[in-house]
Amino acid sequence: MSTRHFLTLLDLSPDELGGLIKRAIELKASHAAGKHDETCKHRVLAMVFEKSSTRTRMSFEVGMAQLGGHAIFLSPRDTQLGRGETIEDSARVLSRMSDVITIRTYEHEKIERFANYSAVPIINALTDMYHPCQLLADMQTWYEQRGDMRGKTVAWIGDGNNMCHSYINAARRFDFKLHIACPKGYEPDQVILDAAGPHAVITDTATDAAAGADLVVTDVWASMGQEEEQAKREKAFADYQVDTNVMEAAATDALFMHCLPAHRGEEVAADVIDGPRSVVWDEAENRLHAQKALLEFLLGA
Ligand code: CP
């Protein structure tokens, strides 16, 4: 069988994704009960990170340690990848010494090239186009709080970025409806949107997107690599803050999620992210449990 990768959510079937969420919840309970699930003993995860990270790095390293394996963090500052060794050569070498590899980089095409030359599974730890690992944690968090995602309505408010693209794919895989509100010029990729058909629609305003929604989600206005656009984006996104008005338009029991890091007073008001509907800390913690389930799955453990 050919090597399975996790470059986008579409690499896994709805059943496989559902199974991962279930296993993540089991692993979380097992860890809380003080059990040791050493299903990845002696397995090695190589972690290539070309962008900063707190949650993704921590959750993969801790996850691998808890599963009895080992993780090696590789920054371009100290590897030959940062000095121009090709992706193809790096992929062949790293995959001969490790069992699974996570990559956080800029162009999505780079991770696809890496996967083409890797003998072991590649996990997308974020590219400019997608952040599928975050969606595993978000879907786990939803499941823990409210059960099945099928038929629910999610409002995405803000940038049509990597997280928005992953929410569009999640709408297809988990069978929910995504209402997207973005300023003009910051919409998601048209090809990704079109492929989702009726699962994802663009609305005019933030409150239109939030109307009746079961879950409201946002993300930073300027992603990693867009730091110079911060001032321009603050103007463009001024009407797209998730504040109490937006949350009031949503269903009365609506939840709020944000992948973090957050900028209070920009994409989200402090009283929303720090308020009673926010589940961002569970969401962050679930990165650990969901990725442990993903590692087990890809390693056949
Ligand atoms: N949400 C997320 O991926 O956070 P980090 O950038 O800290 O990894």
Ligand code: NVA
């Ligand atoms: N859209 C953000 C997500 C960070 C986890 C970024 O790419 O910087």
